[in-house]
Amino acid sequence: MQRKVAYGLLFFFLIVILYFLANQNFTRAAVFALGIGFGYAVSRSRFCFASAFRDLIMFRDKAMSRGVTVLIAVSAAGFFAVQFLAVSQGNVPPGKINPVGWHLVIGGIIFGAGMVLAGGCVISTLVRVGEGFFHYWGVLLGIVIGSVLGAFGYGYWKDILISSQKFWLPGIIGWFPTLIIYAIIFFLLLKALREEM
Structure with a gap:
């Protein structure tokens, strides 16, 4: 069953790439192919920044x-x-x-704690979502919400930190x-x- 699904997905991906090529959209075809290759490599290798430190x-x-x-x-x-x-x-x-200062320490602690609580980094979260793990849909939602809040607050924080010493x-x-x-x-x-x- 899994092999049939894999072959079906491969066929679908090839159709999408051929569609882009037929419309002479070589950039989209290349990006799509690279994205599929990257996703496959990450999925097979189980690559994760959080697990690099956790496992150690x-x-x-x-x-x-x-x-x-x-x-x-x-x-x-x-x-x-x-x-x-x-x-x-x-x-x-x-x-x-970028400037160096206390914000790096605080950001690192928050980011590290978030990865531990989530059970992985952003890359491994996307892989687990693609593999059908329900728990990681909540983690992905948290990543999206945090990214949106970060984008809205970026200007405020940038103005505060811009005067810090750059390294x-x-x-x-x-x-x-x-x-x-x-x-x-x-x-x-x-x-x-x-x-x-």
Whole structure:
């Protein structure tokens, strides 16, 4: 039964992609195909930021933590390269350089507590909803409500925090020292996550 459903969904997805291609809407076809591929990969890998920390602390399982660390390391290297190329060509560094302050600590605590109470992060919530877990529909509703409230209050908080000190490591200590610090941090993290607990 499950195999028939999977084949039916695959056929439906192919029809949608072919429809976009027939209408020469290549961008939508590519985005739709990438979305399906991403959803499948996340569903099969059980990827979740919350479980990366939960499994490490509660079950001493480092597999997801290693995956998240590698993901962040690759992302950091990519952003570093993009910003370095922009600055070396005399442009403003791309990306949003945010202020650092007490708001990060409070936001991190609220976000972390929310993930623990919800039983997962946003990605794993979407996967569980797609798999038919009823409990996660309530979690998804909470994410939507929180996002809408956050969007309405963003201007107020932005005005308060805009005067806080901005933190951009290459602008403070330079590019090469920043690269060394990144490399050391990720090396030590991955080394620690490979050792037995």
